Every structure is written in structure tokens, then in C-alpha cells.
Amino acid sequence: MEKGKRRGGSSSSGPQAVARKRDQFPFPSRAKDYELLEPVGDGATAVVRRARCLPLGGEVVAVKIMNMSQRSEDDVNHASEEVKMMSTIDHDNLLGAYCSFTEGETLWIIMPYMAGGSCFHLMKSSYPKGFDEKFIAFVLRETLEGLAYLHRYALVHRDVKAGNILLDQHKGVKLADFGASASLYDPMINRHGKRKTLVGTPCWMAPEVMEQKEYDAKADIWSFGITALELAHGHAPFSTQPPAKVFLLTLQHAPPSLHNTKDKKFSKSFKQMIATCLMKDPSKRPTAQHLLELPFFKKVKFEDNVLKSVLNKLPSLGDRMQSIQENEAKLQAEKKPLDKCKEKASQDEYMRGVSEWNFDIEELKAQAALYPDENDGGEDEYLRFLFELDTICESAPIHDVQSRDYSKNENEKVFQICIL
Amino acid sequence: MKGLFKSKPRTPADVVRQTRELLIFLDLHSGSRGGDAKREEKMAELSKNIRELKSILYGNGESEPVTEACVQLTQEFFRENTLRLLIICLPKLNLETRKDATQVVANLQRQQVSSKIVASEYLEANKDLLDTLISGYENMDIALHYGSMLRECIRHQSIARYVLESDHMKKFFDYIQLPNFDIASDASATFKELLTRHKATVAEFLSKNYDWFFSEFNTRLLSSTNYITKRQAIKLLGDMLLDRSNSAVMMRYVSSKDNLMILMNLLRDSSKNIQIEAFHVFKLFAANKNKPTEVVNILVTNRSKLLRFFAGFKIDKEDEQFEADKEQVIKEISAL
Numbered sequence: 001m002e003k004g005k006r007r008g009g010s011s012s013s014g015p016q017a018v019a020r021k022r023d024q025f026p027f028p029s030r031a032k033d034y035e036l037l038e039p040v041g042d043g044a045t046a047v048v049r050r051a052r053c054l055p056l057g058g059e060v061v062a063v064k065i066m067n068m069s070q071r072s073e074d075d076v077n078h079a080s081e082e083v084k085m086m087s088t089i090d091h092d093n094l095l096g097a098y099c100s101f102t103e104g105e106t107l108w109i110i111m112p113y114m115a116g117g118s119c120f121h122l123m124k125s126s127y128p129k130g131f132d133e134k135f136i137a138f139v140l141r142e143t144l145e146g147l148a149y150l151h152r153y154a155l156v157h158r159d160v161k162a163g164n165i166l167l168d169q170h171k172g173v174k175l176a177d178f179g180a181s182a183s184l185y186d187p188m189i190n191r192h193g194k195r196k197t198l199v200g201t202p203c204w205m206a207p208e209v210m211e212q213k214e215y216d217a218k219a220d221i222w223s224f225g226i227t228a229l230e231l232a233h234g235h236a237p238f239s240t241q242p243p244a245k246v247f248l249l250t251l252q253h254a255p256p257s258l259h260n261t262k263d264k265k266f267s268k269s270f271k272q273m274i275a276t277c278l279m280k281d282p283s284k285r286p287t288a289q290h291l292l293e294l295p296f297f298k299k300v301k302f303e304d305n306v307l308k309s310v311l312n313k314l315p316s317l318g319d320r321m322q323s324i325q326e327n328e329a330k331l332q333a334e335k336k337p338l339d340k341c342k343e344k345a346s347q348d349e350y351m352r353g354v355s356e357w358n359f360d361i362e363e364l365k366a367q368a369a370l371y372p373d374e375n376d377g378g379e380d381e382y383l384r385f386l387f388e389l390d391t392i393c394e395s396a397p398i399h400d401v402q403s404r405d406y407s408k409n410e411n412e413k414v415f416q417i418c419i420l
Numbered sequence: 421m422k423g424l425f426k427s428k429p430r431t432p433a434d435v436v437r438q439t440r441e442l443l444i445f446l447d448l449h450s451g452s453r454g455g456d457a458k459r460e461e462k463m464a465e466l467s468k469n470i471r472e473l474k475s476i477l478y479g480n481g482e483s484e485p486v487t488e489a490c491v492q493l494t495q496e497f498f499r500e501n502t503l504r505l506l507i508i509c510l511p512k513l514n515l516e517t518r519k520d521a522t523q524v525v526a527n528l529q530r531q532q533v534s535s536k537i538v539a540s541e542y543l544e545a546n547k548d549l550l551d552t553l554i555s556g557y558e559n560m561d562i563a564l565h566y567g568s569m570l571r572e573c574i575r576h577q578s579i580a581r582y583v584l585e586s587d588h589m590k591k592f593f594d595y596i597q598l599p600n601f602d603i604a605s606d607a608s609a610t611f612k613e614l615l616t617r618h619k620a621t622v623a624e625f626l627s628k629n630y631d632w633f634f635s636e637f638n639t640r641l642l643s644s645t646n647y648i649t650k651r652q653a654i655k656l657l658g659d660m661l662l663d664r665s666n667s668a669v670m671m672r673y674v675s676s677k678d679n680l681m682i683l684m685n686l687l688r689d690s691s692k693n694i695q696i697e698a699f700h701v702f703k704l705f706a707a708n709k710n711k712p713t714e715v716v717n718i719l720v721t722n723r724s725k726l727l728r729f730f731a732g733f734k735i736d737k738e739d740e741q742f743e744a745d746k747e748q749v750i751k752e753i754s755a756l
Contacts, residue, residue, distance in 0.1 A: 026560070030599070069691055069692070069693065073652075073655060076651070076652070077605075080601065080605035083601055083602045083605070084564055086602075088564055097602075100601040102647060104647060107648070108601075
């Protein structure tokens with residue numbers, strides 16, 4: 001039973017909310033009409049803040065402020081594609097944009113405010129061992145609805161992960177960050193409607209994307225499976241490994257799978273759902289629409305407000321963010337300096353995603369060998385990573401992979417950071 | 421039971437015909453309050469048909485598009501005024517159907533029937549449709565859909581020429597600076613496409629319209645207070661002037677003292693990106709072998725300042741071409 005839940009689709013009326021708002025009470029496109037409040041996300045060239053829209057009676061929104069002066073022309077074009085996509089998206093489970101405008105050298109994107117923050121964020125602050133199965137089923141089903149919509153328009157999200165799944169007690173679950181997404185219909189595709197660009201975040205990246213084979217919407221299904229594991233355990237598989245190792249582990253080992261742990265038992269249908277998503281052969285993975293038909297999603301009955309029970313006992317997003325940052329700073333301060341910079345380099349790539357990779361198994365092996373196995377296993381290692389809210393994940397420039405010196409540059413960057 | 425799920429097979433041409441009928445209905449029955457239920461029903465049917473057109477043209481995820489089906493669809497589509505109806509009715513469609521329709525129109529621009537692009541011929545005979553598409557930038561609701569259809573249409577050289585030669589070109593200077601970033605940047609992408617895609621056509625347009633075009637370009641775009649507008653404009657200017665096919669226009673541009681002054685001001689812009697793009701145009705003034713006296717005078721008057729500026733002018737990453745260009749410019753200015 002859908003119990004009148006609003007759904008995207010040509011027939012329902014609910015999802016028109018964003019579009020209708022634009023007609024009747026358009027959000028103003030002037031910076032001075034917004035009162036900026038505390039930051040709820042932070043990054044190198046973008047920040048997300050809570051804000052009030054003054055002419056609309058102080059309605060609370062989220063404002064993503066991107067500094068364009070440090071961005072290349074490709075990045076600017078890319079940002080405008082992202083914004084265009086956000087403003088033509090109309091689905092309850094996708095984070096759209098109310099409007100966007102420039103202010104000085106910055107671009108402002110006005111979006112719905114998601115008071116619960118991201119799932120990644122929520123795990124970091126309050127659920128380090130992951131969520132219970134029922135909650136996961138709910139969050140994943142909502143995410144799938146959003147993905148199914150994107151795939152219907154031949155859009156591949158390319159960065160599905162807990163950090164991009166946002167929660168709000170009233171607005172529900174929304175998949176965010178179209179910074180990396182791409183249309184299979186745009187001119188960068190080959191004639192078979194598949195892409196060949198390496199974009200995403202290593203831990204969540206499908207094998208065919210890593211290998212720079214052609215890929216399509218099925219790559220999102222792999223990432224979705226990894227995200228399910230992430231929500232179950234509190235972290236993605238291989239999350240403590242540097243990107244080069246993640247590539248090797250993903251390509252050369254059996255796909256990760258869900259197992260019971262000491263404190264947690266998972267249902268068979270959950271394990272099976274993840275296993276079908278994590279088939280190495282993309283053609284064997286189900287579509288988003290087919291996944292929704294699986295028993296794992298079908299059989300679950302949800303109480304009126306699943307999110308409420310998880311979210312309403314937590315401190316506000318701004319407070320949680322601050323306390324997470326303080327904890328991270330403390331942990332960082334206790335660590336050896338070399339460790340720190342190596343980790344920072346790896347973490348930066350981990351969170352931001354690799355936009356291009358020179359894929360060469362031998363080279364990857366050599367790179368992976370630079371990192372000793374010291375941090376194999378150990379879930380706690382994961383928590384030492386620098387916190388960075390994911391909704392502002394840097395736009396990964398979409399270049400068709402050609403440049404062979406990328407990994408060399410990456411090494412140099414790592415090297416420079418260590419010198420400092 | 422099985423029979424229940426079987427529907428009679430429809431040919432691609434059938435789908436187009438039904439789409440057209442539904443569009444005609446929608447066009448005639450717009451605004452009327454009565455019969456809303458019927459209208460809703462027709463609307464849902466139309467959405468379904470347009471989605472089906474899309475899946476014939478693009479494949480449905482499981483199967484690749486079939487050439488023969490695409491040919492049939494394209495022929496039927498352009499046999500009558502389906503494109504016109506679709507464009508006119510677009511504002512009445514829901515957001516999802518608009519997106520499907522946009523993708524259908526985009527795809528049709530590339531479809532060939534007996535090695536001819538039918539869409540191009542149709543548009544040539546129906547140029548007023550381009551006026552409609554361009555005016556879409558004035559309506560927030562449909563701007564992005566019309567904008568992306570428009571960009572597909574100007575892939576055809578004759579259509580790009582029509583737009584370039586029309587009065588609409590002047591309007592782009594407004595559209596590019598609309599407050600909504602998504603719409604402004606869409607207009608800006610279209611503007612750039614118009615001015616760079618079809619080389620010979622662009623060269624002809626720029627020579628014929630030199631005076632008003634560069635006057636607008638200088639005063640409205642290069643002197644804009646909007647950072648993105650200014651940044652994209654200076655980049656576009658460089659792209660245009662450095663294109664071999666525009667060499668005559670380039671010579672004319674770099675012979676003007678007023679243009680030089682604008683570029684020199686941009687060199688001092690607070691944004692590094694703008695400085696660098698401005699340099700790529702400024703170097704053309706300096707490298708010009710037949711500099712008019714007024715240009716020489718300005719360069720000589722500012723020689724020491726310019727040399728000091730270039731001595732400290734660096735970009736973050738190593739760029740041999742940039743360094744070589746800079747050396748050349750310094751040499752030229754010192755020798756004056």
C-alpha cells in the first residue's frame with residue numbers, strides 16, 4: 001500500500017511542488033533576499049548554509065555557495081549543467097533547486113533544506129555501526145525511486161553513496177548532488193548510448209567504470225549495492241584503503257557481500273538484494289525499477305514516520321556538524337604528521353572522487369604497494385577520516401579519459417602535501 | 421489471461437499520428453475549464469505517446485533503436501506539422517513530458533531519411549518556429565526546454581544563419597544577463613554555439629554586423645558587472661578572434677584604440693581568470709604588425725606600466741605557450 005505517498009510520475013500532483021512554487025511564489029534571485037545562517041556543509045570551493053528567504057516569510061532553505069573564481073571554464077560549464085538539471089528535476093526523492101543566481105564571484109543555488117543531513121553524516125555522529133535493517137530498507141527504497149526516475153531520463157547519477165542521501169523528517173529522503181551525473185543522450189556518448197568516463201568515488205565505483213569500459217545506468221546499481229553495505233555497517237567496503245587499492249580489490253576479488261556480525265543479523269532478502277546489485281557483469285544487475293519489485297522492498301511495512309524516530313532525538317544539523325568537526329580535529333591532533341598528510345591525500349580523493357584515472361593494473365599494484373597494510377580491517381580507522389559533508393562534494397570535471405599523466409600528477413600532489 | 425495484456429501492435433507512424441491528434445485536441449481545448457477530466461485523460465495519453473516516441477528513437481534500455489522504425493517515425497513526424505504543434509503545446513505539458521518532448525525533438529534533428537536531414541528542410545520552411553523557441557528565454561518555465569531544442573536546431577547551418585541574421589541576436593545580450601543563472605547560462609551556451617559552430621557563416625555575420633555587434637559585446641558583456649558574464653564573454657571573444665576563419669574581423673578588432681583600452685582594463689581585473697583570458701586577446705594587439713598610430717600611442721604611453729605588469733604576470737600551472745606569448749608581447753612593447 002502506498003498510502004497516498006507522493007510519487008514522481010506524470011499523473012501525481014505532489015511532485016509538482018517545486019515547479020508550482022516557481023510559478024506562484026518564485027524564490028527571488030538576489031542574494032540580499034536571503035539571510036544566511038549557520039553552515040551545514042563545508043568544502044574547498046563551496047559551502048552549504050542554512051538560510052531564510054526573507055520575502056517568503058523567512059522560509060528556511062539551504063544555499064549552496066560555490067566560488068567560481070577558482071574553477072576552470074569546464075567547471076563553470078559543468079556547474080551550469082548541474083543547475084539546469086536540478087531545476088528541471090521534479091521528483092520527491094531527488095534534491096532539486098528552487099533557483100540559482102550569481103553574486104560576485106560566487107554561484108548561489110537555493111535548495112530545499114534537509115534538516116537531517118546526509119546518511120553518511122548521521123552515521124558519523126550517531127550511528128557509527130550503521131542503521132537497523134528496517135530503516136535501511138526505507139531509505140534505500142526512497143533512493144531507488146529517485147534513481148529510477150533519473151534512469152528513465154537516461155541520466156546516470158554516477159555518485160550514489162550514503163553521503164548523497166539526505167534526510168528530513170518532513171521532506172523525506174532525497175538523493176542529492178548531480179555534480180557528477182551525466183546524460184546518456186548528450187554528445188559525449190558513443191553511438192551505443194554508453195559512457196566511457198571515469199567519474200565517481202572509488203569505494204562506490206562499479207568495476208566497469210574503473211576499467212573505463214562502456215557503462216550505463218547499471219553502474220549506479222553497483223554503487224547502490226555498495227551504499228546498502230555502507231548503511232548496514234557504517235562504512236563502505238575497503239573504505240580505509242587508498243584509491244589505488246580499492247581499484248585492485250574491486251577488480252581482482254569477489255564482490256563484497258553482506259554478512260551477519262556479532263551485534264547484527266540481516267535478513268536473507270537483504271543479503272540477496274545486495275548480491276544482485278553487486279554482480280560484476282553489469283548486464284546481470286537488475287534495473288532500479290526491477291529492484292523495487294524485490295521482496296526486500298515489497299514486504300517491508302513502514303510506520304507513519306520512519307525518519308521521525310531516527311531524527312527527532314538528535315541535536316540540530318548545525319550542532320552535530322560542529323561536534324563532528326571538533327572530534328575530528330581532536331583525533332587529527334593526536335596523530336603522527338606523516339600519517340596525517342598521507343591520510344588527507346587519500347581522504348581527499350576518497351570523498352571527492354576521482355575524475356580521471358590512468359587505469360593500468362601494474363601501475364595500480366605499484367601504487368598500492370606504497371601503502372603498507374597497517375590499516376587493513378579496523379572499522380575505527382574509518383572514523384579517523386576528516387569529516388567533510390558530502391552535499392557539497394566537489395564537481396568532478398567530466399573529461400573523456402585520455403590524459404595519461406593524471407596519476408603522475410596525483411602522486412606529485414601527495415608528495416607535495418607530505419613535504420608540507 | 422495472456423490476451424488481456426496484449427495490445428494491438430502500433431507502428432511508429434501510428435504513434436506519431438496519435439500524438440498529433442492529441443496535440444491538436446490540446447491546442448484547441450486549452451484554457452477551457454469545462455471537461456477537465458477529459459482533458460486530463462488526453463494529457464495522460466499524450467504523455468504516454470511522447471514517451472513511446474522517445475523509446476523508439478533512443479531505445480528503451482533493453483534494446484537498441486531500430487533504424488527502420490526511426491525512419492518511419494521521422495517521415496511521419498515531418499509529413500505534417502507535428503513539430504509545430506509540439507513546440508506550441510509544450511508549455512501545456514507537464515514537466516516530465518516536456519523533458520521527453522525535448523529529447524525527441526533533439527534526436528529528430530539528426531535523423532536521416534534517404535540520406536537527407538528532414539528536420540533541416542522542415543525548419544527552413546518553418547523559420548518562425550525558431551522565433552518561438554528563442555522567445556522561450558523570456559518565460560522561466562519553458563526556457564530550458566526551448567533552449568535545448570534551439571541548440572539542436574542550430575546544428576543546421578541554414579538555421580544558424582537565420583538566427584544570426586535575425587533581430588534575435590540583439591536579444592541574446594539581455595538573455596545572457598538574466599538573473600536566473602540556469603537560464604542565463606543556457607542562453608550563453610546557445611550564443612556561443614551560434615558564434616563558433618559554423619565557421620564561414622559566423623565570419624560573414626561578424627563582418628557584416630561588425631559595428632553594432634562589437635559595440636554591444638564591449639559595452640554590455642565585457643563591461644558587465646556580472647562576473648560569470650564577463651568571464652565567459654572574454655573567453656568567447658578570444659575564441660572568435662583566434663579562429664583562422666575570422667582573421668579579417670580580428671585585424672579590424674585589434675586596430676581599434678577603444679578595444680585596446682577595454683582589454684587593458686580587463687588585464688587589471690581582480691579575477692585572475694579574466695586577466696588570463698584578456699591576455700590572450702591583448703597579445704593580438706601587441707603582435708599586430710601594422711599597428712595604427714593610436715594603438716601604438718597607447719602602448720607607448722603605458723609601456724613601463726605594461727612591462728612591470730607582465731614581469732609579475734604568472735599563471736599557476738606551467739604553460740610553455742603562455743610564457744612564450746608573454747615573452748613575445750614584452751619584446752613587441754619594448755621595441756616600440
